[in-house]
Amino acid sequence: MDQRISLITLGAKNAEALATFYDKMGWARVDSPDGIVVFDLIGQALGIYPLDKLAEDTGLTMDAMGHGAATLGYNVTERAQVAEVLAAAQSAGATILRPASDVFWGGHTGYFADPEGHVWEVSWNPFSTLGPNGEFRWNGYA
Secondary structure, eight states, X not given: OOSOOOEEEEEXXXXXXXXXXXXXXXXXXXXOOTTOEEEEOSSSEXXXXXXXXXXXXXXXXXXXXXXXXXXXXXXXXXXXXXXXXXXXXXXXXXXXXXXXXXXTTSOEEEEEEOTTOOEEEEEEOTTSOOOTTSOOOXXXXX
16 A cells, blocks of 8 residues: 555535635635535645535444544744744634644644634644645655
8 A cells, every 4th residue: 555645534514614714725626526625735635525424425423423633734834834824724714722833843833723623733844844846745855
């Protein structure tokens, strides 16, 4: 099995409202089948799908779907961009969970939750610089 994630799907109680949040963040939707909203990312895609339909697809009950303990990471090229992204997220309707601040390992991070509670980490990592197209690799692109 190759090491990759092709599509991240967020289950949403109100898929259109959640998609509108990402629209306000400046992301562009791509054509997709009815019932799912898709945003192409760098090397993968983010899908937004009604939570009840996602539960049905997986064979789980709505109660079993719950919220997984996971974060979505968004890395930036400059330290100051962490606060800028957090401000844009808050303006679009996110809740700031942790403001931009230095962290023990030498980076600068902050966290927000989108309107459905999906948690995002915004991070500047001086040890993992982004590639020329914004792509991320753990030890960076030298």
